[in-house]
Each structure stands twice: as structure tokens, then as C-alpha cells.
Amino acid sequence: MDLLVDSHCHLDFPDLAANLDALLDGMKENGVGHALCVSVNLEDFPRVQALAEAHANLYASVGVHPDYENLAEPQAAQLAVLARHPRIVAIGETGLDYFRLKGDLEWQRERFRQHIRAARASGKPLIIHTRAAAADTLRIMAEEGADGVGGVMHCFTESWEVAQQAMEMNFYISFSGIVTFRNAAALKDVARRIRLDRMLVETDSPYLAPVPHRGKLNQPAYVRYVAQEIAALRGIDMREVAAATTENFFNLFKAA
Ligand SMILES: [Zn+2]
Numbered sequence: 017m018d019l020l021v022d023s024h025c026h027l028d029f030p031d032l033a034a035n036l037d038a039l040l041d042g043m044k045e046n047g048v049g050h051a052l053c054v055s056v057n058l059e060d061f062p063r064v065q066a067l068a069e070a071h072a073n074l075y076a077s078v079g080v081h082p083d084y085e086n087l088a089e090p091q092a093a094q095l096a097v098l099a100r101h102p103r104i105v106a107i108g109e110t111g112l113d114y115f116r117l118k119g120d121l122e123w124q125r126e127r128f129r130q131h132i133r134a135a136r137a138s139g140k141p142l143i144i145h146t147r148a149a150a151a152d153t154l155r156i157m158a159e160e161g162a163d164g165v166g167g168v169m170h171c172f173t174e175s176w177e178v179a180q181q182a183m184e185m186n187f188y189i190s191f192s193g194i195v196t197f198r199n200a201a202a203l204k205d206v207a208r209r210i211r212l213d214r215m216l217v218e219t220d221s222p223y224l225a226p227v228p229h230r231g232k233l234n235q236p237a238y239v240r241y242v243a244q245e246i247a248a249l250r251g252i253d254m255r256e257v258a259a260a261t262t263e264n265f266f267n268l269f270k271a272a
């Protein structure tokens with residue numbers, strides 16, 4: 017079975033955590049060897065880290081998602097200390113989201129800057145979430161020197177031009193189940209054009225289940241549908257997509 021990696025999931029979220037054993041079995045049955053559990057706030061971070069400590073094939077990140085308002089702002093030094101743990105392989109998810117939240121979002125941009133500084137201080141790559149905010153995301157990445165540490169643009173839904181600019185800053189592009197959706201023509205085009213050695217795959221589970229499970233609860237095992245779709249779009253064997261994205265994952269996150 018081809019060994020895939022789910023580069024972005026939220027196994028600590030209640031709907032998934034309640035069925036963890038079944039989800040881990042599902043990964044095994046579908047050739048998904050590893051998954052990265054991504055932190056969204058510091059309150060829940062200990063549960064994310066505990067998953068990576070308890071399971072040799074799970075890794076974790078530390079960060080505060082841009083959609084979480086009204087909490088104590090994480091500071092770069094604090095994040096860098098939490099990232100010292102050997103099972104914490106990345107900083108994030110962080111970034112900008114002008115779709116979910118409106119108004120004065122200067123706090124979101126400042127939070128993003130703190131994460132980039134933490135990544136540079138700890139030497140661990142960034143997991144970046146960007147929605148309806150591509151120009152500001154790229155600008156802040158450049159201003160803060162994100163290219164010095166690199167990372168991934170997760171759940172990518174932006175244009176080919178944005179993908180190119182991110183790749184020039186040493187970022188990988190990660191495709192989620194959205195690439196399987198019928199109305200995602202522009203994204204399918206990005207998945208066709210991008211070099212295999214810059215690509216990752218993910219589920220972002222519990223959200224965004226790929227076709228044929230669209231609308232249902234997502235899980236790491238379903239990353240195989242993402243890889244299958246990309247292989248079909250490029251007219252290559254899925255094994256090639258699996259091999260490349262898995263190699264890219266371990267090159268980027270230096271996960272052991
Ligand atoms: Zn995200």
C-alpha cells in the first residue's frame with residue numbers, strides 16, 4: 017500500500033477524538049502512514065501535543081489560528097519555547113482570515129508576525145492559513161523574513177500567481193479535499209501545473225471531506241482521495257503523488 021501523509025488534521029477536535037482508535041485503523045487500512053495534528057489555540061494545545069506523544073505516527077504543531085478572537089495573544093518567545101518539544105514539528109496554524117472575521121483585524125496581522133518570529137527563532141517551519149487575504153499574507157511573510165524558515169500554505173485555494181510567490185519564499189503548497197470538488201476548476205489547474213516536489217496533501221479533517229464523502233465528517237484516511245484526484249488531473253500514477261508528497265513532508269518538517 018502506498019504510504020501517504022495527512023499533512024494537516026485536527027484529531028483533537030471532539031468529533032474525531034471520540035473515535036481515535038477507529039481513525040488510526042482507517043489510516044492503516046488506507047496506506048496513510050502519518051498525520052500532523054495542527055494546533056489552533058494554546059488552551060487545547062496540550063491535547064494536541066499529547067496525541068503526538070502517545071502515537072509514533074502522529075506529529076503536532078503549536079500555534080493560534082487567526083479565527084480565534086478575544087484570547088491572550090501568544091508571544092513569539094512563548095511559542096518558540098513550546099516548539100522545542102521533539103514531537104512539535106511546526107509553528108501554526110497561523111495566518112490571516114478576512115473571510116470569517118471583519119472589522120479592524122490589525123490584531124490578526126500582529127499575531128501572524130509573532131508566529132513568523134517564533135518560527136525563525138525555533139527553526140521550525142510555518143503552517144499558514146490564508147483566506148481572502150492573500151496580498152497581506154504574502155506581504156507580511158516577506159516583511160518578517162518567512163523565507164528564512166519556509167513552511168506550507170495549507171488548504172490552498174488561491175491563484176497560480178499566489179502559489180508561485182509563496183514557492184519563491186520556500187513554501188510548499190498543500191491541497192485538501194477542495195481539489196476534488198467539481199466547482200474547483202482554478203484550483204485543479206494549480207494542482208496540474210505545480211511541481212511535484214513543492215506539493216503536500218492534507219484533509220484539514222474534520223472539515224472539507226473530499227468527494228465521495230463530501231459533506232460528511234472528514235478523517236485522515238480520506239487524504240487518499242485528494243492524492244487520487246491530483247494523480248488523475250496530472251495523468252500519473254497515484255504512487256508518484258504519494259511518494260513525492262510523503263518525501264516533501266519529511267523534508268519540510270524533519271519529522272522523525
Ligand atoms: Zn486552516
Ligand SMILES: [Zn+2]
Nearest residue numbers: 024054109220
Ligand atoms: Zn486547520
